[in-house]
Amino acid sequence: MKHLLDTVSLSREDAISILDIAEEMAQVSEREVKKLPVLRGRTVVNLFFEDSTRTRLSFEAAAKRLSADVLNFSAKGSSVSKGESLQDTIQTISAMGADALVVRHPGSGTPHRLAHTGWIDVPVVNAGDGTHEHPTQALLDAFTLRRALGGFCASGAVKDGPRGRGLDGAKVAIVGDVLHSRVARSNVHLLANLGAEVHLIAPPTLLPWGVETWPVTLHYDLDEALHSEEFAAVMMLRVQHERMHESFFPNEREYARLWGLSAARLAGLPKETFIMHPGPMNRGFEISAAAADSPRALILDQVENGVSVRMAVLYRLLTGQEETND
Amino acid sequence: MTQRTVLDAPDMKRAMTRIAHEIIESNKGSDDLVLLGIPRRGVPLATRLAEQIASISGRPEMASELVGSLDITMYRDDLRSGAYRAPEPTTIPAEGIDAKTVVLVDDVLFSGRTIRAALDALSDLGRPSKVRLAVLVDRGHRDLPIRADHVGKNLPTSSSERVNVSLAEIDGDDGVTISGGRE
Numbered sequence: 001m002k003h004l005l006d007t008v009s010l011s012r013e014d015a016i017s018i019l020d021i022a023e024e025m026a027q028v029s030e031r032e033v034k035k036l037p038v039l040r041g042r043t044v045v046n047l048f049f050e051d052s053t054r055t056r057l058s059f060e061a062a063a064k065r066l067s068a069d070v071l072n073f074s075a076k077g078s079s080v081s082k083g084e085s086l087q088d089t090i091q092t093i094s095a096m097g098a099d100a101l102v103v104r105h106p107g108s109g110t111p112h113r114l115a116h117t118g119w120i121d122v123p124v125v126n127a128g129d130g131t132h133e134h135p136t137q138a139l140l141d142a143f144t145l146r147r148a149l150g151g152f153c154a155s156g157a158v159k160d161g162p163r164g165r166g167l168d169g170a171k172v173a174i175v176g177d178v179l180h181s182r183v184a185r186s187n188v189h190l191l192a193n194l195g196a197e198v199h200l201i202a203p204p205t206l207l208p209w210g211v212e213t214w215p216v217t218l219h220y221d222l223d224e225a226l227h228s229e230e231f232a233a234v235m236m237l238r239v240q241h242e243r244m245h246e247s248f249f250p251n252e253r254e255y256a257r258l259w260g261l262s263a264a265r266l267a268g269l270p271k272e273t274f275i276m277h278p279g280p281m282n283r284g285f286e287i288s289a290a291a292a293d294s295p296r297a298l299i300l301d302q303v304e305n306g307v308s309v310r311m312a313v314l315y316r317l318l319t320g321q322e323e324t325n326d
Numbered sequence: 327m328t329q330r331t332v333l334d335a336p337d338m339k340r341a342m343t344r345i346a347h348e349i350i351e352s353n354k355g356s357d358d359l360v361l362l363g364i365p366r367r368g369v370p371l372a373t374r375l376a377e378q379i380a381s382i383s384g385r386p387e388m389a390s391e392l393v394g395s396l397d398i399t400m401y402r403d404d405l406r407s408g409a410y411r412a413p414e415p416t417t418i419p420a421e422g423i424d425a426k427t428v429v430l431v432d433d434v435l436f437s438g439r440t441i442r443a444a445l446d447a448l449s450d451l452g453r454p455s456k457v458r459l460a461v462l463v464d465r466g467h468r469d470l471p472i473r474a475d476h477v478g479k480n481l482p483t484s485s486s487e488r489v490n491v492s493l494a495e496i497d498g499d500d501g502v503t504i505s506g507g508r509e
Binding site for chain 2: 023036318
């Protein structure tokens with residue numbers, strides 16, 4: 001494994017090995033010294049061409065816990081606003097000496113481009129590209145689900161965690177704006193690869209072209225789907241206003257009424273169904289406060305696990321000599 | 327390839343019993359003692375020592391409170407240049423290691439680099455009052471100024487030889503063999 005660009009090409013073995021390493025990383029957060037010397041003297045550059053709170057902070061915390069030096073770059077306030085091209089920006093960073101790039105970009109495929117153009121020869125981690133993929137979010141969702149469904153504490157250090165396991169047989173619903181969601185795309189492929197049965201529940205206007213070729217079951221009615229299936233977890237997606245340039249649904253109130261996880265829908269779910277959301281949440285819109293703050297919501301566990309999972313990804317990509325195929 | 331047995335199962339049992347007694351003697355009992363095995367083969371060895379020490383002290387039920395494992399993968403000095411290695415679990419007894427006598431347990435002491443890494447890992451977990459080292463086999467050829475306190479067998483080897491330790495818990499049977507080297 002040289003880069004982490006998507007979850008489509010991530011094998012089940014590699015995915016489970018990352019989740020298992022993340023179990024070890026979670027132990028570190030409870031130790032006296034919350035740092036490992038793994039990446040001492042190496043530099044991780046966070047390149048954020050798009051806004052982010054949790055992903056950027058989470059990657060920064062992960063790299064620092066592994067003793068790496070971290071350089072943060074955000075497009076706002078940089079020479080990008082003076083018109084500098086992506087190639088020049090990357091080559092500038094390369095000249096300053098980077099050992100890994102963590103990239104978020106509004107253009108789908110940008111991390112892939114950086115990994116393959118030869119502008120810079122270091123591991124590239126996709127931290128979200130356009131409407132394509134967000135592999136570390138899917139990995140932390142899988143980590144959280146694997147914990148919760150195995151009956152373990154959903155976050156923090158667990159002594160004999162669910163190492164070596166997948167998500168075989170778990171029924172997971174992903175609800176809402178699938179069309180614009182890189183989180184949904186990454187989750188569909190990763191969860192299916194780990195053995196879960198993935199259901200997408202969305203209005204037809206918010207499903208992408210070619211969705212019928214994905215390893216999923218489709219539903220076009222939330223109440224009917226929640227009624228007919230018993231889901232182990234329901235993942236609500238954020239409605240991405242910033243990417244919506246046309247009308248995908250009549251108005252917000254109708255969306256909230258038909259597609260939001262309201263208090264009433266929450267009450268109708270089986271008691272053991274977990275609630276997930278990749279954040280940031282639009283409370284009262286796709287998810288009600290009752291659902292977001294309920295004891296079975298894993299939303300803060302997802303954030304906490306993000307650091308351990310990203311430590312595991314950096315560890316996996318930046319240690320060990322491996323022959324590269326690309 | 328020639329292979330000869332250096333320790334068979336009864337030899338190994340005797341060596342472990344002797345180490346258990348030595349640990350109790352140098353610690354003046356089994357109080358404040360923690361045995362940390364280094365994965366993989368140090369872990370079952372530490373468990374065996376803990377069981378013996380507990381039964382010698384007349385409290386066989388305390389064996390599990392004495393023993394843990396200490397993974398050193400993240401502290402290796404060849405993380406960048408060596409092959410990729412997946413970390414193994416680290417488990418520390420509930421009481422922690424502060425102000426305890428920690429005995430590191432490993433199967434073979436060779437270059438000493440594993441123990442150097444283990445000492446670094448240990449200092450990130452707490453502050454033991456003393457750290458000791460027990461190994462089943464000391465085969466020489468140290469790269470670092472490190473020595474063992476308790477040794478099952480000193481084994482003069484050439485650096486081209488390979489020392490193989492098998493343990494019932496991992497490999498099905500107990501024994502130490504040497505293979506390779508110049509014919």
